[in-house]
Amino acid sequence: MLRTWKTVLLTGVFTLTLTGTSYVSPDLFPTSNVSAASASVNAPGQLKKAETSQLDEIIKRGYIRVGMTGDYKPFSYLNPETNEYEGFDVDAAKELAKDLGVEVRFVQTTWSDMMNDLLADKFDIAAGGVTRNTARQKTAYVSQGYITFGKAPLVRAEDKDKYLTIEDINKPSVRVGVNPGGTNEVFVRQYLPNANVTVVDNNLDIPHLVADGTYDVMITDTVEAMTYAKADPRLYAALTDKPFTKSEKGYMIPRGDFVYASYLEMWMDEMKLQGKFDELYKKWME
Template identity: 25%
Template structure:
């Protein structure tokens, strides 16, 4: 009788271990904030109603390499950091440049992509602009929450610096002559003008970016566990060439 009870107990214990195993090894799922207006980095695909883009592919590949899942959530650019700090999201994967001011509030992963700002003017504006200083005294615009707004305001040389919710809004006001010029993420501006040419606008060739920086994944200040996972995944997809393939794919889209 005692031996029979021992066998039953041993069987139950083994069953508990097997049942618990999937939970123990289940992958963590992180909620990732991405914008709907940052094509080709992040944008809303109207057919699937899902956020897609270079940085969506990059965070998905990073998660797979590091052993976690991601759930991408649409978030406006200006709400990304507030959503992160209030724990509505766990990671930011968007065209957000790493800056000293932001580093005081959040932590950045290793670099995923690097670029600077592009300058948009009307097509009939034949000015040769090579720097922000060439637009002294003019009304200019940039996307709210970006490092470009800070740089323009810091210059203190413009008649007015207007802020916009999206690059599309900036382009509209440049085309209508409401502002002299607009500043935006160079890859985003170039991609949009390539895919949807606007005869009223031009991306200024020869302009030298003043706010060059790195695009990284972003986590809450002090969240070392998530940051370490991200960096481990980034190292893997850089080493095996997957990140380079993702970048190439979206440059050719």
């Protein structure tokens, strides 16, 4: 389903860094948008005591609930044929569960709902290509990063030299497809106000709609652009070596739980130290 650009309402501001430039951009998850009911689950500023850590609850429960959108290759993909989640962060979540000695259960969310769903205790951790940013860190706990990437254009192969700057894209004649609620939309709203933008609810549709000529550009993360360009010769991932922005992916858990956060950080340190994230890069990104 397509939605017009004007129907999207996001509020608030946060600061991002565009290669060498500081700028202000809409906040994806402003604290004011968090409903009172969900915020009371673990409201900002409310510190949990070590003995009530969510880490213990997960272990006692016997499974960890991992929130994912399933629409973002190669990090998380809900395969409609098998109804199973696949991807880098699906494998990482299974490793996390193994390390905890519990089962893993995936809970579907959307980029627009992810923060509220986390605060409403629908899952224990948000994963699947979540971009680290200080806006999110104000409301949840965002882990260390595990991969660096940037925003760049995914275009048709025949247009490989056509959309190499913001100015090339920011024109009424350029049709841009973007998913709602994530950092792609933040970027497009901030930098491409003059482009002909359509918000496409299903992120998985956009690369195909670029390939078939419905849109000219998908602004997305370099990792995703490369995945689609590799799978479809009609597509080209531009500027992968010098993207418009630079960010990292991480995981989000409720804030104020020192025991759970420390565990997550040590598990990530170990994933790096033991080369397990490297194995996942090779499997999903090379």
